Amino acid sequence: MSMSTYHEELKNKETQRLREIQKELPAFTQSFFRGIAQTTSTKTRLAYAYDLRIFFRYLYEEHRTLGGVETKDFTAEHLNEISSEDIDCFLEYLTYYIRPDHENPEYGKEMHNDEKGKSRKLAAVRMMFKFYYKKKVIKADPASLVDTPKIHEKAIVRLDVNETADFLDAVETGEKLTDRQKAFHEKTKKRDLAMMTLLLGTGMRVSECVGINIKDLDFKNNAVKVTRKGGNEVFLYYGDEVREALEDYLEERENTMTKDENEPALFLSGQGKRIGVRTVQNMVKKYANGVTLKKITPHKLRSTFGTNLYQETGDIYLVADVLGHADVNTTRKHYADIEDGRRRMAATRIKLRKD
Structure with a gap:
């Protein structure tokens, strides 16, 4: 296996995983991932897919009008019902939430996000809204109005x-x-x-x-x-x-x-x-x-x-x-x-x- 082949194999695994996660997202997001494919790496798109999965799960669980809407039934037009305040609420939700365990539905994993984790997930949501606003699929871009959480830099840990x-x-x-x-x-x-x-x-x-x-x-x-x-x-x-x-x-x-x-x-x-x-x-x-x-x-x-x-x-x-x-x-x-x-x-x- 050459070195390039090693990295190609990693990329192939990431691509396969991306396809699996996309099946858990609304069908309309396929155009988003195709649209950013030329300007992002497979690893970046996979990270976006993971973060958007959490966003749509939040909407299903918590949103005032979209709560209860199954992911498969979610359309791009539904994005018009999301305000900047809703995205602020999503960031608050990320502080602590339960991630479902599909193998054991009665159990879930407790998840926590600090400012850095919230910022990364906000970046994925922003990218999606920006894409569909630019394509004139939605009427506004509420994600652009949400402030990035202030990240408190930690001291760099190193060996003396x-x-x-x-x-x-x-x-x-x-x-x-x-x-x-x-x-x-x-x-x-x-x-x-x-x-x-x-x-x-x-x-x-x-x-x-x-x-x-x-x-x-x-x-x-x-x-x-x-x-x-x-x-x-x-x-x-x-x-x-x-x-x-x-x-x-x-x-x-x-x-x-x-x-x-x-x-x-x-x-x-x-x-x-x-x-x-x-x-x-x-x-x-x-x-x-x-x-x-x-x-x-x-x-x-x-x-x-x-x-x-x-x-x-x-x-x-x-x-x-x-x-x-x-x-x-x-x-x-x-x-x-x-x-x-x-x-x-x-x-x-x-x-x-x-x-």
Whole structure:
């Protein structure tokens, strides 16, 4: 399986899932998803479908005039009965609601949304109303009048220098693991160390990491080719620590690991297949548990790399480029506290009167 094929398979799974979710939505929304297909990714459309499913469920359960209207009977003209106040009520509903369990109808799952979750769902509703208003299917666009919930930015969680060293030591030695985890550690430690070192040494996304094939490694230039969001292929460069960890793992992969000889993936699971994102997420959590009280995920390792790179270079544009951020403002928002610290430090360097 080539790397492009791996990403194509992911896209195919998302497309299939999108079709399944669309069957639970009103029939008229098919034109909406077709209409935005050229300007959005399959992953984005799938997220919209999930969020719109919640919106139409809310209308069925709560709306003053549309309550009780089955999804299959909902038409585009019904959108004219929805006001901006109704959408405000929907955002309030999202704070806490029960998601039905189709396998066990008498039970449901409690769901909560913070400002970020509400904003994302509002974006899906806005996109739909904007589309049908632009097509003159509906008379007004009430969603455009609804304010986006104010998002309270949380401090960026990252490993500090000592924690990073302790984290990698924990991966290498397995000392912080439970007895049960230690039983498997000897078989996987070189793979795990190579993955964690690569994530911390390049800032790549976990989805990019699991998508790497052996042929994507370029040891001559200390580089690895990854496929970024949107399908662009780029080379990320790494240092000697990453190189050594990769070489150690590759030697083990070649000589001892169980694998399908035709499996091109760099990182393999215990079954000899391409390792999955969820497995890596669990791996990071497992090793971080004994090292820090912070909630560490693969994305936090990415933040750790971004912080280190910015502190070393002071170049926000370089950090944005290496992390693959389409908009430098996204990067700037994440590292605003570091920028503020640099500005404070700069102020102390200025002397108005010589001693």
